Amino acid sequence: MARLNIALGQRSYDIDVEAGALDDVATHIAPWAKRGRSLWVTDSTVARHHWPRIAAQLESAGIAAELHVVPAGEASKSWAELARLTDWLLGAGIERSDTIFALGGGMIGDLTGFAASIVKRGCDFVQVPTTLLAQVDSSVGGKTAINTAAGKNLVGAFHQPRFVLIDPQVLATLPPREMRAGYAEVVKYGLIDDAPFFDWCEAHGADVLAGEPQVLDHAIVTSVAAKARIVGEDERETKDRRALLNLGHTFGHALEADTGFGERLLHGEAVGVGMVLALRYSARRGLCDLADAERVAAHFGACAMPVTLHDAGVTADGAALVDHMRHDKKMAGGTLPFLLARGIGQTFVCHDVDLADVAQFLDEQHRQAR
Numbered sequence: 001m002a003r004l005n006i007a008l009g010q011r012s013y014d015i016d017v018e019a020g021a022l023d024d025v026a027t028h029i030a031p032w033a034k035r036g037r038s039l040w041v042t043d044s045t046v047a048r049h050h051w052p053r054i055a056a057q058l059e060s061a062g063i064a065a066e067l068h069v070v071p072a073g074e075a076s077k078s079w080a081e082l083a084r085l086t087d088w089l090l091g092a093g094i095e096r097s098d099t100i101f102a103l104g105g106g107m108i109g110d111l112t113g114f115a116a117s118i119v120k121r122g123c124d125f126v127q128v129p130t131t132l133l134a135q136v137d138s139s140v141g142g143k144t145a146i147n148t149a150a151g152k153n154l155v156g157a158f159h160q161p162r163f164v165l166i167d168p169q170v171l172a173t174l175p176p177r178e179m180r181a182g183y184a185e186v187v188k189y190g191l192i193d194d195a196p197f198f199d200w201c202e203a204h205g206a207d208v209l210a211g212e213p214q215v216l217d218h219a220i221v222t223s224v225a226a227k228a229r230i231v232g233e234d235e236r237e238t239k240d241r242r243a244l245l246n247l248g249h250t251f252g253h254a255l256e257a258d259t260g261f262g263e264r265l266l267h268g269e270a271v272g273v274g275m276v277l278a279l280r281y282s283a284r285r286g287l288c289d290l291a292d293a294e295r296v297a298a299h300f301g302a303c304a305m306p307v308t309l310h311d312a313g314v315t316a317d318g319a320a321l322v323d324h325m326r327h328d329k330k331m332a333g334g335t336l337p338f339l340l341a342r343g344i345g346q347t348f349v350c351h352d353v354d355l356a357d358v359a360q361f362l363d364e365q366h367r368q369a370r
């Protein structure tokens, strides 16, 4: 077992990574089930695969468990599901001292975390992530949100969980496409500031995707440690530090918006293509070697992940994609900071990007992908 900690003063918490932890879930979460009570939120798919055994363990440990099930899929990061969830919590008689447990992928973590941040002006929550993406990224760091008509994650709050329990074995039921989507966020940590980890990904990515236990464990622990370090330095993204975790996301969120936030293009897939675009755009500006961008594209291609706008099913032209980007939360004083790179492991925040130039670049990418 690995225990990591995220250092945020009074909001610090542990992140336990333990294969098989969900076979003994009651022991792990008992300290948070105050008054012998636990309120769980999951999605319809995770409920089917994993709730029966979790419920049985909680029951035999004498912990009362109540469950709210949200329809699976990104569309549930919505006002409607937020309202249903908060109504359920209030109907269940939640008290401020109760803990809400988010059992699922990033959709459930983001929705539940946001609900926890507003119900009774803030309740504790615990993350029990069940996708690779949630285990390496979304369960840690306290960004919570829903999507709105204007775009991705535009209404939300910073609200840290009190504890994160990661069981890599739960990924055994995750579809391969979802593993690949989560893997994009693993590779992100190498691209941000850890070139040796990107080398490791090139060598071991196939084993991560195959769920080889030791390799998967290394990928998760390395990713969580990187995320905890960066968030610990800049919890609210005010110092050009946490923004590094947004590598590929300005492009990626625009691609998600164009494809309708759903099954057509998963968040991790959009981020993967977005990171390739960020490196290619960096090369176009003479900041990094094009060979670095193509090395990343080749690795994603070798992993059967989408690489180009065409692979991603994006049809919008550069101007339309840039219009989506104008909603980005990093926008400041009319300019949009971009995460660009001087090479693999050398990401930085660039403050002088001209959106018209980005639109032109995206049109060129469309032409080259045809």
Ligand SMILES: NC(=O)c1ccc[n+]([C@@H]2O[C@H](COP(=O)([O-])OP(=O)(O)OC[C@H]3O[C@@H](n4cnc5c(N)ncnc54)[C@H](O)[C@@H]3O)[C@@H](O)[C@H]2O)c1
Pocket (backbone or CB within 6 Å): 043, 044, 045, 046, 049, 072, 073, 074, 077, 104, 105, 106, 107, 108, 110, 130, 131, 132, 133, 134, 137, 138, 139, 140, 141, 142, 143, 144, 153, 170, 171, 172, 173, 174, 175, 178, 181, 182, 266, 267, 268
């Ligand atoms: N808060 C953050 O820091 C942060 C970071 C990255 C991504 N995100 C958000 O996370 C979301 C994407 O998360 P995701 O990729 O986990 O998507 P998701 O939560 O929609 O899960 C993907 C699919 O996998 C299914 N699933 C989950 N666990 C399973 C399991 N163990 N076995 C079988 N099926 C399982 C789900 O039902 C769903 O159909 C996006 O909304 C993204 O914006 C947030």
Ligand SMILES: O=C(O)C(=O)C[C@@H](O)[C@H](O)[C@H](O)COP(=O)(O)O
Pocket (backbone or CB within 6 Å): 137, 141, 143, 152, 153, 185, 242, 243, 245, 246, 249, 329
């Ligand atoms: O934790 C962060 O900070 C991230 O940027 C992690 C991203 O992977 C994640 O998708 C996040 O939700 C994007 O944040 P946003 O502020 O662009 O909505």
Ligand SMILES: [Zn+2]
Pocket (backbone or CB within 6 Å): 137, 185, 249, 267, 271
């Ligand atoms: Zn992301």
